[in-house]
Amino acid sequence: MRASLAAWLFTAPALVVLAVFFGLPVLAALLLSLTDFDLYALADPAHLRFVALDNYLDLLRTPMFWKALGNTVYFVAVGVPLSIAVSLAAALLLNSPLARVRAAFRTALFAPVVTTLVAVAVIWRYLFHTGYGLVNWALGHLGIGPVDWLGDPRWAMPTIMLFAVWKNFGYNMVIFLAGLQAIPQDLYEAARIDGASRWRQFLHITLPQLGPVLLVVGVITISGYFQLFAEPYVMTRGDPLQSTVSVLYYMFEEGFKWWNLGRASAVAFLLFLIILGVTALLLRAGRRRGLV
Amino acid sequence: MSVVGRSRRHALQVNGALLLLAALSLTPLLWMVSVSLMARGEASQFPPPFLPASATLDSYRELFAGTGIGRNFANSLLVSIAITALSLLLNTMAGYAFAKLRFVGRERLFQLLLAALVVPAQVAMLPLFLLMKQLGLVNSYWGVIVPGMASVFGIFLVRQYARGIPDELIEAARIDGAGELRIFFQIVLPMLKPVLVTLAIFTFMGAWNDFMWPLIVLTDQEHYTLPVALAALSREHIMDVELMMAGAVVTVLPVLALFLLLQRYYIQGLLLGSVKG
Numbered sequence: 001m002r003a004s005l006a007a008w009l010f011t012a013p014a015l016v017v018l019a020v021f022f023g024l025p026v027l028a029a030l031l032l033s034l035t036d037f038d039l040y041a042l043a044d045p046a047h048l049r050f051v052a053l054d055n056y057l058d059l060l061r062t063p064m065f066w067k068a069l070g071n072t073v074y075f076v077a078v079g080v081p082l083s084i085a086v087s088l089a090a091a092l093l094l095n096s097p098l099a100r101v102r103a104a105f106r107t108a109l110f111a112p113v114v115t116t117l118v119a120v121a122v123i124w125r126y127l128f129h130t131g132y133g134l135v136n137w138a139l140g141h142l143g144i145g146p147v148d149w150l151g152d153p154r155w156a157m158p159t160i161m162l163f164a165v166w167k168n169f170g171y172n173m174v175i176f177l178a179g180l181q182a183i184p185q186d187l188y189e190a191a192r193i194d195g196a197s198r199w200r201q202f203l204h205i206t207l208p209q210l211g212p213v214l215l216v217v218g219v220i221t222i223s224g225y226f227q228l229f230a231e232p233y234v235m236t237r238g239d240p241l242q243s244t245v246s247v248l249y250y251m252f253e254e255g256f257k258w259w260n261l262g263r264a265s266a267v268a269f270l271l272f273l274i275i276l277g278v279t280a281l282l283l284r285a286g287r288r289r290g291l292v
Numbered sequence: 293m294s295v296v297g298r299s300r301r302h303a304l305q306v307n308g309a310l311l312l313l314a315a316l317s318l319t320p321l322l323w324m325v326s327v328s329l330m331a332r333g334e335a336s337q338f339p340p341p342f343l344p345a346s347a348t349l350d351s352y353r354e355l356f357a358g359t360g361i362g363r364n365f366a367n368s369l370l371v372s373i374a375i376t377a378l379s380l381l382l383n384t385m386a387g388y389a390f391a392k393l394r395f396v397g398r399e400r401l402f403q404l405l406l407a408a409l410v411v412p413a414q415v416a417m418l419p420l421f422l423l424m425k426q427l428g429l430v431n432s433y434w435g436v437i438v439p440g441m442a443s444v445f446g447i448f449l450v451r452q453y454a455r456g457i458p459d460e461l462i463e464a465a466r467i468d469g470a471g472e473l474r475i476f477f478q479i480v481l482p483m484l485k486p487v488l489v490t491l492a493i494f495t496f497m498g499a500w501n502d503f504m505w506p507l508i509v510l511t512d513q514e515h516y517t518l519p520v521a522l523a524a525l526s527r528e529h530i531m532d533v534e535l536m537m538a539g540a541v542v543t544v545l546p547v548l549a550l551f552l553l554l555q556r557y558y559i560q561g562l563l564l565g566s567v568k569g
Contacts, residue, residue: 004393004394004395004396006389006393006472006473007389007398008395009392009472010385010388010389010393010472010476011385011386011389011390011395011401013382013386014382014385014386014441014442014447015386015401015440015442017382017438017439017441017442018405018408018442018443018444019424020413020423021416021420021438021439021441022408022410022413022439024419024423025415025416025417025418025419025420026411026415026416026419026421028422028423029415029416029418029419031392032418032419037401045305075311082422090313091370093309093310094310095315096306098299098302098303098306098307099306099307100307105310105313106316107552107555108313108314108317108318109313109314109317110316110551110559111317111321111322111548111551112320112557113549114319114497114501114547114548114551115501115544115547115548116500116501116518116519116521116522116540116543116544116547117519118319118321118501118502118503118519118520118523118543119324119519119522119539119540119543119544120540120544121540122522122526122536122537122540123320123323123324123537123540124320124336125526125530126327126533126536126537127320127323131336131338132335132336132338132340133340134319134323134340137338137339137340138452159526166316166317170317171562174559174562174563175562177564194547195469203540223410223412224391226412227412227414229414229503229504230503230504233503233523234508234523234526244405248414249412252504252508255417255418256421256508260373261418261422262565264418265415265418267369268414268415268417268418269415270324271412271414271415272412272415275350275410275412276410277512283496
């Protein structure tokens with residue numbers, strides 16, 4: 001009895017904070033998305049009207065929303081596989097018995113993860129500067145003319161993808177590394193005795209053994225990449241030609257620039273539903289293969 | 293080709309590839325430091341110089357004197373330390389209770405918390421802003437601190453670790469007549485030390501690097517944290533490479549140093565939080 005009372009006292013502070021500053025706002029966002037809450041309602045709540053699903057229906061008719069969604073899906077569809085591939089390759093290299101000074105390499109490859117996103121995004125703006133950026137200078141040596149990385153609608157999003165991969169690959173690399181170290185060594189020994197090549201060992205031992213880890217990493221990375229915001233905010237402001245406006249960037253502008261909080265909440269919920277849907281599909285595919 | 297020759301070539305490939313990856317990872321950071329030490333305008337030349345002709349701290353001087361970034365640095369420090377201290381206390385208490393104290397609905401409540409992890413934080417931000425406005429916390433440090441005072445991730449991490457504490461130890465203390473608070477602070481807390489260090493680094497870095505919420509809730513330069521101030525600065529001084537790089541160094545250096553010092557704990561937390569979750 002006494003322990004039970006203590007338990008409530010111990011959990012109450014954290015639970016109250018989470019309920020008031022997260023649970024409640026999430027529920028409020030759902031309600032807000034069903035209203036026309038805007039600048040007028042912000043000044044006087046009497047202007048607030050219930051509009052049912054109008055915000056959602058309206059969004060589905062708004063070209064800019066589709067553009068933002070398209071940009072975000074592009075970022076996820078290319079950025080996530082690329083990011084996971086680089087992470088896995090780096091983990092395999094670090095896990096190789098031939099690798100020297102492993103701890104130092106691991107630290108170096110992980111360093112971008114802990115840096116402040118805004119600060120390193122500013123660095124990348126200069127590295128990818130058309131005129132005096134290091135990247136175009138290096139490409140010039142290969143005979144490639146200057147590319148307007150962040151100013152060309154075709155290149156702006158790929159540049160942001162490269163940046164995201166550079167910034168994030170170390171995180172999944174560490175998770176993969178732990179997964180690789182958990183694979184029993186005798187599996188490889190048996191394969192070597194059978195004369196299996198390195199590539200076949202990777203396909204038939206490493207990948208299947210990493211399956212569950214891959215699934216977890218996939219889910220975390222996809223939902224993270226769907227939440228693209230700070231990169232376009234700092235590097236491009238959504239430009240050129242709105243080619244880097246992401247769903248969250250659009251939500252931010254609708255909500256905090258134009259103060260259409262009802263509409264912006266609907267954007268947030270649509271994004272949430274999309275993430276939920278994609279994650280559920282991924283988990284189902286994983287379950288079918290017996291990974292969960 | 294001999295077996296030795298082949299494995300040597302392979303070793304060269306592995307280490308060469310690692311060296312290349314390390315160079316790609318570190319070049320932007322090294323370039324940042326180098327440019328921050330250049331004279332004004334030096335970096336905006338072609339070909340771009342790698343090292344300053346003669347290193348100078350001019351950009352740092354102007355950064356602190358001209359843009360008031362010292363104030364933003366102090367803001368970041370204050371907010372991050374407050375979030376770390378408060379959330380550490382609240383999460384640890386809750387995590388311990390979820391692991392070791394029996395109460396009705398414990399498992400169901402914990403499941404609910406875990407389910408909340410799928411909701412992106414941004415969903416809550418619009419109403420949270422309105423709530424903060426009601427509470428008069430918009431454009432104040434508390435506006436940033438309060439929502440960060442507890443986290444599901446933190447509770448989860450502590451719970452995982454606290455489950456390893458033997459029940460007999462807690463029971464024995466109860467029989468000796470120790471109160472629950474005393475058991476928590478004198479017996480449990482010392483045993484949780486490793487996970488507390490891990491959680492503290494995670495929380496501090498998360499708070500220091502956080503951008504979107506501070507951007508929303510802080511509305512004037514006086515209160516900006518470093519990332520928000522830097523983003524604003526980059527809009528004003530975009531042509532001023534050296535100044536911006538000095539600002540980036542000031543922002544990145546504290547977390548990078550902290551990571552280098554306490555790397556082991558950080559990696560541990562990362563693994564606890566993702567793989568076993």
